[in-house]
Amino acid sequence: MIGSDHLLDRLKQNTTYDGQIVHRQYLSPQAARFADPEQLLPEPLRAALADHGIKRLYVHQARALDSIRAGGHIGIVTATASGKSLCYQLPVLESIAADYRRRALFLFPTKALAQDQLRSLMGLTHKHLPLIRAGIYDGDTPQNERAALRANANILISNPDMLHVGILPNHTLWRRFLSNLAYVVVDEAHIYRGVFGSHVALVLRRLRRLCEQYGSKPQFICASATIGNPAEHLAALSGVDIQVIDDDGAPRGGREIIFWNPPLLNEGKQAGARRSSNIETTGLLVELLQREVKTLVFAKARKIAELIVRYAREMLERQGYGALGERLSSYRAGYLAEDRRRIEQALFKGDLLGVVATNAMELGVDIGGLDAVLLNGYPGTVASTWQQIGRAGRAAEHSIAFLVALEDPVDQYYMRHPEAFFGKSHEEARIALHNPYILAEHLRCAAYERPLEPADERWFGPALMPLAGELLEEGLLIERGGRFMAPFGSYPAQEVDIRSASGENIDLLDENSGRLIERVDGTRAFYELHPGAIHLHQGEPYLVTQLDIEQRRALARPADVRYYTQPRDTTDVRIEAALEQQSIGAAIASFGEVDVTRRVVGYRRKAHYTEEILGEHELDLPPQSFPTQAIWFTVPKPVTQPILKRAGDLPGGLHALEHAMIGVLPLLAMCDRWDIGGVSTPWHPDTEGATIFIYDGVPGGVGIAETGYKRLVEWWRITLDLLRECPCEEGCPSCVQSPKCGNGNNPLDKAVAIEILEGLLMSCT
Secondary structure, three states, rough: OOOOHHHHHHHHHOOOOOOOOOEEEEOOOOOEEEEOOOOOOOOHHHHHHHHHHOEEEHHHHHHHHHHHHOOOEEEEOOOOOOOHHHHHHHHHHHHHOOOOEEEEEEOOOOOHHHHHHHHHHHHHOOOOOOOEEEEOOOOOOOOOHHHHHHHHHHEEOOHHHHHHHHHHHHHHHHHHHHHHHEEEEEOOOOOHHHHHHHHHHHHHHHHHHHHHOOOOOOEEEEEOOOOOOOOHHHHHOOOOOOEEOOOOOOEEEOOEEEEEEOEOOOHHOOOOOOOOOHHHHHHHHHHHHHHHOEEEEEOOOOOHHHHHHHHHHHHHOOOOHHHHHHHHHEEOOOOOOHHHHHHHHHHHHOOOOEEEOHHHOOOOOOOOOOOOEEEEEEOOHHHHHHHHOOOOOOOOOOOOEEEEOOOOOHHHHHHOOHHHOOOOOOOOOOOOOHHHHHHHHHHHHHHHHOEEOOOHHHHOOOOOHHHHHHHHHOOOOEEEEHHHEEOOOOOOHHOOOOOOOOEEEEEEEEHHHOOEEEEEEEEHHHHHHHOOOEEEEEOOEEEEEEEEEOOOOOEEEEOOOOOEEEEEEEEEEEEEEEEEEEOOEEEEEEEEEEEEEEEEEEEEEOOOOOOOOEEEEEEEOOOEEEEEEEEEEEEHHHEEEEEEOOOOOHHHHHHHHHHHHHHHHHHHHOHHHEEEEEEEEEOOOOOOOEEEEEEEEOOHHHHHHOOOOOHHHHHHHHHHHHHHHHHOOOOOOOOOOEEEEOOOOOOOOOOHHHHHHHHHHHOOO
16 A cells, blocks of 8 residues: 555645645554453354454454343444454354254345355355355345255345345245244344335334244344444334444554545636536546555445546546556446456455445445545445445555545535534434335235234334225225235235335346346436436446336447436425424424425436536426425515515525525435435415425435424524535535536525525524
8 A cells, every 4th residue: 555645745746736635634543452252162163263363352242242142132333344244153153053953144235245244154164164054045046046045044144125025925935944043133234224224124023023923033133333323223123122332342554534625616706616526536546546556436326436437447548557447347236246246256356456336335345455445425424434434444454535525515514624524423323113105015015924913013013003094995905804914916025125215126228239237226217217318337328218117128229428418307395284383483494294296307418527518408207206204494574575675586595595405404414415305486385485395305204304394493504604604606516506406506596595594593583
C-alpha cells in the first residue's frame, strides 16, 4: 500500500487538483484483545483454528461462545472484519458434532455472503469435522441437489427470500429439519430495516410458529454492524429478547479518512455548482489503479456504478494504461449468478485490481486484502459509511478511504462540518411490524402454511383478526370454523417479494440473441427500461427498444452512445386520512395516510461528462399508484400573501423548500433522500391552501415521515441553516436542486423558500 502522505501529495500535484481535500481524519490502530472461553473447545475445532493460524479467540468471540453454550439468544455487534462469523460457527459446529441430528439455519441477505460462508465453513470442517454437512439452498441451487440438502444438511445456508418462498410453504417436506432446528443465525442484521426488515421480521415469526408445531425452539444468533439501538432492533427482528455482545476485541490497522469535495465550477449566481463527483471518483480510482492499489468503489446507484467503470476504462486507455481496464469490473444486484461468482473469485484471487459496486459489496464478503475504498457520495447513514470504510484494511494493515461528496445537502453539510460526522452516534434501525400492507401479505402466507386462529396474535399482533377479516372479504382467505386458510390452488408466497414493492421483476433481453442480460425490479421498470432508455450492464450501454409489462420483459440492443438518459415524471398526492394534527405557529401540520400516483411522462438524453441536455422526449406510460404515509403542512396566508402581492414565485419557493427539506431529512431519520418523495403546490384541493407533502416512498410507510412530523420545527431550522449557508444565490444541487426531480428542477426560487421558512419559524415564537 502506498503511503497516505505520498499519495495525497501526488494528488495535490495533479493539474485537476483545486483544494478538494477539506478534511483528513486519522484513526489509530487498535491492538487485539484476547480471552479464553469458560471451557476449551473440542480438539477437532482447536485443530481447525490452528490450521488457520488462530491460537486464541478475541474477547467478543469467547463471550459469544459462552453465551450460546448457556442457551441464550445473542447479538454480536462489532466492526467490519472483527471475526463475527466465528462467534456463531464455533458453538454451532461444537453442538452439531456432539449430536449430528441437530440442524442449523444460516441466513444471509445476499447470495455472495452465502457462498463466502460455505467456503469458510468448509475450511473449518473438511479436515477435522468431515461428518458435518453444510450446503447452500437458494435460487441458484440446482433442483437435483435440493432433496439431498433437505435430508442431509446439518447446516443449511440460505437467505430470507428462499426461507419465505421455498421452505416455509413446503414445511411438510422440511419436517425433519424443522423438528431438529437448534440454531437460526441472522447475519448482517443491520441490513434488515425499513420495508425489507419488516418483511424479514414476519418471515422469522412464521418460522418460529412452524418450529413450535414441530417441537423445536431454536436459539437465535444475530450478527450486526454497529447501530444505535441493537438490542431493540434485534429483538424486533427476531421476536425474542437478545443479549448484545459489543466489546470488540479484534485488531484494526491505522486508517486515514479523506473528505474530498469536488471544486466549484464558477462564481456568481451559479456558485454552488460543483464538478461531477463521478468524474472526481473516476480520477481517484485511476490514480490508485495506476499505482497497483487494490481498490473498492461504492456508488449509490446501479447506473452510476456502471458509468464510473466506463469512464475509468476510457481514461486509462487515453493515458496508456489500457490493460489495467481489464482488471476493473462493476458488481451489483441484477447480475446473473455465474457473473457474480466470477467477479468475487477474481477479486479474491487478485486477478481484479478494482471493483465498482453498489452496496452489494458493503457486506462482509471476504474478498481479500483491500488497500483503499472510495465512497462516491455519503451512503445515507453513519452506520453504512463506517461499514463501507471498513472494507479496506481487513488484514489489520494501513488503509485509506475517500468520501467524495455529491452535490447533495447532507454531503455538503458534512464537508463543511466534518466534526458533525465523526462526533455523531450511529442511527437507530427501525422496522414496521404493523404496516398493514406488509402484515396482510404475510398473514396470507402464514394461513397457507397452517390455518390462522386468534391465538396467533402472539406471533402477528392484535391486527391479526381485523386484517384476516379484510382478506376474507377480498377472497384472499377462506374461513372454516373460526380459522382462516388460503384458498385452494393459491401459493401466496410467490406473490410476495420481500425486497420489491412490485413483487415481480422484469427480464431484460438482448433483442438480437434473446440472451437474458439481467433482471430489474418491476418498480423501476418505467424509470429504467422505458423505450429509448440507455441501460448500462457491466459498463456497456444498451438501448431499450421495447417494454412489455404484461409479459414482464424488455428488449434492448448494444449501443455505442455518448449519453445517458434521465426520466421525467409527475406526482399527485391525495389525502386519505389524517392520523395526527398539530398547530405550529400559524401553520397546520398533519401526519397520515395518503395515496401517491406517479407517472413517467418523458426522458432527457444527457451527455457524458458535460451533462448537456441533448434532447427531450415524451412517453405515454400508465400511472403507478400506492398508499403510504406522509407529513404535510399548509403555509398560512400571512406568509404567502406578501409573496403573491409582489408577484413573487410562490410555486418556485414551495418547490425549493420541498427539495431542501427532503435533502436534509436524512440528518434526522435513518433514510436516504431516495427513500422519500414530495409534492408542493400553491393550492391543494384537500387542504385548500399552499401545501407541502413529504411521503415515505414505499407502500404503507416505514416511519420516515412520522419522524419528520415529530421533529418538524427542528427540521425547518436545519433547512433554513442549509439555505442560508449555501454559497449560491439562486439555488444549486447542494441546497434546492434535486437529482430525482421529475420536473427538471423547475420552477425553483431559493429566496422565496427562505422567506417562507422565516415566516413559518417566526410564527412559532
